[in-house]
Amino acid sequence: TQLLEQSPQFLSIQEGENLTVYCNSSSVFSSLQWYRQEPGEGPVLLVTVVTGGEVKKLKRLTFQFGDARKDSSLHITAAQPGDTGLYLCAGAKWSGGSNYKLTFGKGTLLTVNP
Amino acid sequence: DAGVTQSPTHLIKTRGQQVTLRCSPKSGHDTVSWYQQALGQGPQFIFQYYEEEERQRGNFPDRFSGHQFPNYSSELNVNALLLGDSALYLCASSLELTSGQQETQYFGPGTRLLVL
Numbered sequence: 718t719q720l721l722e723q724s725p726q727f728l729s730i731q732e733g734e735n736l737t738v739y740c741n742s743s744s745v746f747s748s749l750q751w752y753r754q755e756p757g758e759g760p761v762l763l764v765t766v767v768t769g770g771e772v773k774k775l776k777r778l779t780f781q782f783g784d785a786r787k788d789s790s791l792h793i794t795a796a797q798p799g800d801t802g803l804y805l806c807a808g809a810k811w812s813g814g815s816n817y818k819l820t821f822g823k824g825t826l827l828t829v830n831p
Numbered sequence: 832d833a834g835v836t837q838s839p840t841h842l843i844k845t846r847g848q849q850v851t852l853r854c855s856p857k858s859g860h861d862t863v864s865w866y867q868q869a870l871g872q873g874p875q876f877i878f879q880y881y882e883e884e885e886r887q888r889g890n891f892p893d894r895f896s897g898h899q900f901p902n903y904s905s906e907l908n909v910n911a912l913l914l915g916d917s918a919l920y921l922c923a924s925s926l927e928l929t930s931g932q933q934e935t936q937y938f939g940p941g942t943r944l945l946v947l
Binding site for chain 1: 835864866871872873874875876879887889919921923935936937938939940941943
């Protein structure tokens with residue numbers, strides 16, 4: 718069962734365009750993390766959002782956590798070829814004490830063409 | 832400050848064999864989690880180790896086992912390999928806070944396992 722649905726699955730755009738990637742779930746998460754992964758590498762953490770409605774900005778990247786803490790979006794302004802990669806969202810749940818698990822979506826493969 | 836390291840980087844095995852993958856956590860981290868990432872998929876949680884014990888486990892068979900050492904490094908063992916075990920195996924480390932929660936997990940580069 719895929720608890721986190723990411724869309725779109727694939728995205729190919731031209732340099733300078735804007736884009737939004739979505740991460741949706743029917744479950745409530747304690748926090749949600751966004752990662753970027755390049756081929757043959759491990760995921761690199763971009764941001765963690767914790768509070769419902771929270772908006773975080775990282776240069777040209779804007780992350781938003783839904784009010785109900787079930788969904789999130791990543792918006793990239795003026796995309797550059799260096800933004801190319803697999804963008805993964807991951808929801809964290811604490812189920813008492815130190816029980817903590819990350820559930821990942823399948824990812825959005827972004828290609829930014831020069 | 833050393834990040835998460837994994838070895839080997841690549842590995843080729845045949846069906847039925849056994850494999851051991853290794854992970855050294857980020858300096859100062861005490862919790863290690865293992866993930867399996869099949870081609871075109873997001874990582875799937877295998878299990879997590881803290882204080883040398885398996886604390887949580889995902890939906891993986893008993894062929895997948897692990898160990899954590901006193902220096903917090905960890906091993907993932909897979910017995911009776913199947914073709915479907917071919918994947919990128921990722922290790923992530925984090926720090927258990929005094930509140931019982933954890934700081935963010937940081938991932939290693941992974942071990943690419945191919946089962947023929």
